[in-house]
Amino acid sequence: MMRVTITGTGTPIMVPGRAGPGVVVQIDGGTVFQFDVGRGTTLRLTEAGVKLPDITAVFVTHHHSDHLVGLSDLAMSHWLEQQPEQSDALRLVAPDGPAADIAERVLEPWQPEMTLRAAHTGRSANARIEVTRFEATEAITPVFASGEVTVSAIQVRHEPVIPAVAYRIDTPAGSVAISGDTAVCPNLERIATGASVLVQEAFHRSAIPDGLLSDPEAIAEYHSELSDIGEMADRAGVGTLMLTHLIPPPQGPEDKVGFVNEIKRAGYHGPVVVADDLDTIGIALHER
Ligand SMILES: [Zn+2]
Ligand SMILES: [Zn+2]
Secondary structure (H helix, E strand, O other), X not given: OEEEEEEEOOOOOOEOOEOOOEEEEEEOOOEEEEEOOXXXXXXXXXXXXXXXXXXXXXXXXXXXXXHOOOHHHHHHHHHHOOOOOOOOOEEEEEEOOHHHHHHHHOOHHHHHHHHHHHHHHOOOOOOOEEEEEEOOOOOOEEEEEEOOEEEEEEEOEOOOOOOOEEEEEEEOOEEEEEOOOOEOOHHHHHHHOOOXXXXXXXXXXXXXXXXXXXXXXXXXXXXXXXXXXXXXXXXXXXOEEEEEEEEOOOOOHHHHHHHHHHHHHOOOOOOEEEOOOOOEEEEOHHXX
């Protein structure tokens, strides 16, 4: 059994009830992968029932702040939830570049505070983030392996943000692809092909209210439009489409239907979830 839960469906724009971008994938046998760490991720993980010390690794798609700003909170909470005699580092995997640099430095300003807290609570070391870098390329590349589970990455199109990657988790129970932030592009389609679930960022251009975005065209260029998502998901044979990073955020069921209709019009007729925070999908072995 594998469980995919959205820890945040938001964007840089503040919206009540929508935490910053993130997805947690829990796999039978104790593997817990968190993808991106936006605002509120740590709280959402706890609400989803995840014990922070159980996190196997954190994966970052790119260095936009909405995907990373929750990292210091997660790292320090991961540390404080461990027994005092334990002080395992939080493992983090990121494309070589600014996201990895930020992850290596994000705890620096907190060292005096952590030293004080460690001494006061009998902890053997301060919180640490152990960063593994990989080179983002145009080929699907394995970046992490644990038993029968493999995580791969590929470069996607989110210029001027370089590098930006999509991920794919392959397990005996099935596969999950995670778009990160990107325009729909051939590399995204390749890594999403045959996935049981595609967690996909979504830009609903025709629903953008006047004044929400200063330059909708510029946003459209580096995000995924619904018509492009629908065409791609159909070609790629995606099992279930889970839309997140929702621009604009749906205000209610009617707005969600608007997202789904445009996906269907573009040719994808599988199940579509226009996600709220903590929406979850389970993938059983027999669904492979
Ligand atoms: Zn974003
Ligand atoms: Zn971004």
